[in-house]
Amino acid sequence: MSNDFKDPKFRKWLDQLQQESWQLELIISGFAIYGLIMAYEPLRISIKVAENEHRIYEVIISIIGLVACSILLFNLVLHVVLRGLWIGALGLRYVSGDIDFESLRYSEKFTRYLKNKIVSFDRYIAILENYCSVLFAVSFLLIFYVIAVVLSFVVVVGTAVLLIDNDSWGGAVRAFGIVFLLFILLGIALTLIDFLGQGILKKNKISAKIYFPFYWIFSKLTLSFLYRPLVYNFLDNRFGRRLSLVLIPAYALVLLIVSVDYRESNYLQKDQWSSSFYADSRNYEDLLTEEDRFVRIASIPSKAIKDPFLQVFVIHTESIEDRIYTFYPDLKPSEDKRGLQLSKTLSDDGQYYGQNRKLTEKFLRGFNDLYTIHIDSLERDSEFVISMNKKNNLGFETFVDISDLDPGKHLLKIGRKALEGKDTVTIQEISIPFWSFR
Numbered sequence: 523m524s525n526d527f528k529d530p531k532f533r534k535w536l537d538q539l540q541q542e543s544w545q546l547e548l549i550i551s552g553f554a555i556y557g558l559i560m561a562y563e564p565l566r567i568s569i570k571v572a573e574n575e576h577r578i579y580e581v582i583i584s585i586i587g588l589v590a591c592s593i594l595l596f597n598l599v600l601h602v603v604l605r606g607l608w609i610g611a612l613g614l615r616y617v618s619g620d621i622d623f624e625s626l627r628y629s630e631k632f633t634r635y636l637k638n639k640i641v642s643f644d645r646y647i648a649i650l651e652n653y654c655s656v657l658f659a660v661s662f663l664l665i666f667y668v669i670a671v672v673l674s675f676v677v678v679v680g681t682a683v684l685l686i687d688n689d690s691w692g693g694a695v696r697a698f699g700i701v702f703l704l705f706i707l708l709g710i711a712l713t714l715i716d717f718l719g720q721g722i723l724k725k726n727k728i729s730a731k732i733y734f735p736f737y738w739i740f741s742k743l744t745l746s747f748l749y750r751p752l753v754y755n756f757l758d759n760r761f762g763r764r765l766s767l768v769l770i771p772a773y774a775l776v777l778l779i780v781s782v783d784y785r786e787s788n789y790l791q792k793d794q795w796s797s798s799f800y801a802d803s804r805n806y807e808d809l810l811t812e813e814d815r816f817v818r819i820a821s822i823p824s825k826a827i828k829d830p831f832l833q834v835f836v837i838h839t840e841s842i843e844d845r846i847y848t849f850y851p852d853l854k855p856s857e858d859k860r861g862l863q864l865s866k867t868l869s870d871d872g873q874y875y876g877q878n879r880k881l882t883e884k885f886l887r888g889f890n891d892l893y894t895i896h897i898d899s900l901e902r903d904s905e906f907v908i909s910m911n912k913k914n915n916l917g918f919e920t921f922v923d924i925s926d927l928d929p930g931k932h933l934l935k936i937g938r939k940a941l942e943g944k945d946t947v948t949i950q951e952i953s954i955p956f957w958s959f960r
Contacts, residue, residue: 547658548605551598558595565591567814574816574915576839582675590668596776597661601654608650615643656756656765663752670744674710677743681706709736720757796954798933801825805954807835807912816913819952820936826957830925834895836906836936838917846888848941853885882908886918894948895922896935927958 565588572580620643623633640646685699712733716723723733741747757763795818796802803809804818806825820836840860847854886908895904902922909919924932934954939946 547654548602551602551605551658555595555598555602558591558598562588562591562595570814570816574837576841579679583672586668586672586675590664593664593773594661596773597657597664601657601661604650604657605654608647608654611643611647611650615647620644652761653765656759656761659752659756660765663749663756666745666749670746673744674706674740677706678703678710709740712736713740720763796952798953798955801955805952810913817911817915817917820954821911822934822954822956825955826959827924828960830923830960832897832922832924832934832956834904834920834922834934834936835909835911836893836918837915842889843885845892845938845940846885849892849939850884850888853881853888889918892939893918893951894937895920896937897922897924897927898932924958929957929959931955931957 565584569581569584569588572578572584621640623637626633628636681699681703686696686703712723713736716733716737723729724737741750746753794800794802796805802818804815805821806823807817807821808824809815810817810821817835817837820834822835823833843860886906890904890906893904893906895902902924904920904922906918906920908916910916911919932955934956936951936954937948938951940949941947
């Protein structure tokens with residue numbers, strides 16, 4: 523078969539495929555729905571993991587992936603339902619033919635009204651076919667839109683991190699980075715306006731001249747040249763434009779329905795910070811049984827402690843390091859290596875354990891100096907070490923002697939030093955209730 527699009531045989535072949543495309547649509551939709559359902563939970567969990575470990579880049583990327591997965595899943599399920607209705611209508615047409623309004627024996631008013639609204643059963647089948655075909659094309663077009671959003675985000679963050687917020691560059695490079703970032707942000711705004719307005723900036727001569735340089739550059743950055751024919755073939759169809767206007771409110775309605783929750787009490791809430799009157803399950807290791815539940819600030823083994831000691835684990839965060847740098851400025855490295863890394867080599871490990879071990883020990887001493895543990899109103903001796911918990915979170919761990927505690931309820935309080943002006947004060951990070959029964 524020749525691939526020359528001007529060849530009549532090629533066009534005839536495309537027309538034949540077009541007539542049979544509904545079978546391929548159903549097969550692809552079925553596999554895609556199954557794959558999206560399998561990917562939905564891992565994406566949701568990855569957001570929780572990234573939030574827990576304060577990796578903002580992974581949080582944003584995972585949220586974009588989850589949103590794309592949700593939209594695509596909604597579209598494809600709707601497509602399968604409509605295509606099933608279309609197949610049912612075809613089967614009914616084979617048995618019953620077109621609608622015979624006269625045989626229904628309705629009054630003249632209803633007969634005239636139904637004839638104007640329905641016209642014929644074949645027209646109804648044709649409308650269903652249009653909805654199914656356009657909806658299927660839009661569903662997979664959304665994948666490219668998501669890729670475009672991700673690439674735009676990468677360009678913005680990459681420019682900010684590599685050019686603007688990089689002390690190794692000179693002032694000229696950083697100035698160029700600022701100008702380039704402003705250009706990209708303006709281009710994103712114009713592209714969004716043009717997208718929502720269905721090409722509104724391309725219609726006016728003046729706005730078209732201003733927008734064209736941004737359009738040309740963003741067509742390369744977002745890889746839109748790969749799917750541009752699909753976009754404009756979609757937009758030149760009145761039915762496709764109308765469908766796109768219907769889908770946006772539909773997405774908003776689904777989002778609103780999903781976000782609705784039922785509140786059981788005026789005073790009691792499920793998600794609160796641990797205190798003297800509330801025990802958050804995220805502060806007890808034995809209750810973190812779900813894959814998407816992680817420690818909030820600190821944790822102890824259980825609500826009921828039967829041992830003469832209490833194991834305390836504090837999650838490490840970048841903010842903890844920043845607080846230690848405030849009190850120990852000499853620990854702040856000249857080059858901050860926190861954030862995304864390409865890889866971790868064996869040579870890096872050797873260098874770490876060789877040259878930086880003393881600094882790590884000093885960093886740990888700084889943490890022990892800043893953080894204190896009280897049980898009820900009495901301060902307890904503690905010596906934290908670097909460790910990891912069952913959820914593979916990096917943090918600080920210590921064991922506190924509680925052999926002198928009376929049976930019953932007690933309150934673990936973790937505090938830290940902080941600066942208020944020139945004064946050093948103690949701030950309570952978290953309070954975790956527990957019961958001692960030995």
